[in-house]
Amino acid sequence: MTTKQFPKGFLWGAATSAPQTEGHSLENGKSKTTWDYWYETSPEKFNDAQGPKNTSNLYEMYAEDCKRMQEIGLNSYRTSIAWARLLPDGKTVNEEAVAFYRDYFKKIKENGVAPIINLFHFDMPMWLMEKGGWEARESVAAFAFYAKTAFELFGDLVTDWTTFNEPIVHVEMGYLYGYHYPAIVDFKKAVQVGYHTLLAHAAAVKEFRAVLPTGKIGIILNITPTYTRSTDYADQKAGVASDLLNTKSFLDPAVHGKVSQELIDLLAENQLTPKTKEHDKELLQNTVDFIGLNYYHPHRVKAPQNPAVPAKMPEDLYEPYDWPEKRINPYRGWEIYPEALYDVAMMMKNEYNNLPWFVSENGMGVADEERFMDEKGMIQDDYRIEFMVEHLNYLHKGIEAGSNCFGYHTWTFIDCWSWLNGYRNRYGFYRVDLEDHYKRSLKKSGLWFKEVSQNNGYTDASST
Template structure:
């Protein structure tokens, strides 16, 4: 029996844009996703856009009952910036009522709300001004954060500013996957810096208004694994560590941007525009805890034909396809639970053993109806095995003193996933898109209830 610490958080994670629906209703303004779907619906899987998603806006009360039924004691979701402040300034009273009732019902059911502020859903009014490229985004986000703390601070004790900030930086400005889908390393670094300062000023606002509870950030980081011990591969690993891990973890936890990262950016003419006082604010406002999203490891090797100054990250490090990997064929992602132990040790040994939790971990599978039994229940043993393997490694880390306080899966009910729509499913509950978003429990939900009740397995 692997037993986890007392009061361990067992739950799931989701986001407003991926679950709420009503994306063009109830006073909410457009986000980049709403606008992009309007402009280019053909880019989206089966033309599944952000309009309805899983309709949590209507189903949240019943969903909370379902959370309780499978033993969840916590749930992380996000507030929609475009719903709360449709023009960035004016409070949407209907949104306030919706979120207050949502969070109250979570608390009443014994499901601790962990509330995130930004999950890739940039309001269109700000995108038209340049989005995260514009310095205005920093103060606009800090104002939004302060508004959220004031409106919901009596109901929420665990806050996070951003979910996976690297995603909107890399996908939007380096790899061309998300809107505005450009490839510009210099812009990407500036976007990253503005995101960091938006986070820092939000933590500052949280501390200044003396909000109760704690504030953190959710990052998708994992130790990098180099192809070999050669100097070239180790230099690639070092560059990847600096850009992908230390760029946010160090300032958010240690209060400083690594000098080696600054030197790397100078070397490639990538230094962002900064403001007086930024350095002091970074130093003064570290987080109280960290969320770590983990799905797959990062394996790197030296680039074969690098350009200098670097045009993109592949000029600094290249992806390495480890020949011995196990793969989830539906996502094309490597399954490597051992990295979760390495994360636990990294947080213990390099980041003051700060409190942290696994804020996302999960397995996406397409066409799960293949695994449906005669009763209509999906027999997703592959998901149970995935969780067991990762929890075993997490338990090793906790056993060796890493200060981990929870494990959240992605996700509770099947949700919409950006350009992929509903292609891959992750939930404990199946969502039937053809039948008014009806929820049906999967086998993994039954197992999770036993896990939570036993505080281990």
């Protein structure tokens, strides 16, 4: 039995997003996002016809939900603002949205929870998508204006902000693999989209420094540490390419203020260099105060067998490697490898100036959780508790080794809507009953997390 204590002031919380929880997706002044449009035009793509309209109905239930945060000991909470709700046409402020978010953020704080507010979580407004979305240079200025508006409207309530959640996702899913709208498969367009997103992030940071000079701003990145099949040169080269594209592409400029020369060279070699402007390098020097890293699974790669030159897809630079010793979450298909959190902690310490960072998402999605409901109606999700303990053990090891990690947020607080997957897999501390007016009910993991937060640590029975 080993007791794991965490640093004083450690953040114990959860994360979610506006489009996955609020509902009221085309009500109260909000305009369409790409998700609203895609569900309208291709509903067959969505699990069990579960679209973005209502999600978890937080728009109506947020006051009670904020009390629930306190009930399970959250001291911090990350969510996002819906761009299309706040600025339905990109220019005009929706006063009803302002009233909603101000009251929401106040109630979070009234329950002893610190809000961390994110600006973009995959929910591109349709008015901007019709102009090209992130492919268009116009998106940079549009995002900067939105960011400035949010900082001015809510900066008296919120001191900690982030620009994007997992920006590599809308690059990959929208422009490489067809899972998100506009479902384009074009490596060069994907790079351009990523570049404009990066500029938009930097432009938002610049606006933040002007509006809220005493606040803190960061970015949330999904980290999939690369592990290669072998130490052979070809496999190692594949690993470098994977890290450059998937990790360093956003992390390097966010922290160091510039794109790494290695990535610039890799893109040039493969005729993927994006269109740039003269003052872009100066804009990218707007660096962050902290980093949020979402960790779920590693990325195992090997040298490609028959690569196209120049690369037509990322798989021409690295191929997935099926590690025979892996453990898998069968519901999501992701490898469970908690050891990577220690490696991530050391990466931040050794390669990124030991900048303050936190685990901004970590969690386990499981389908049909009702199987584990006891006679009192509580889901006994011991598997989720075990998953968190395993990951926290390695995070604690990294903190003990000097990594400047200040918090751990799970995905998620209340079961939420997950894009094309709808409610297939559940992640929350609270169950949402879609058949009973979105009724919330606490799971066993919520009780466990409350103890962890109150004690700023936990006892690990598996340690010796």
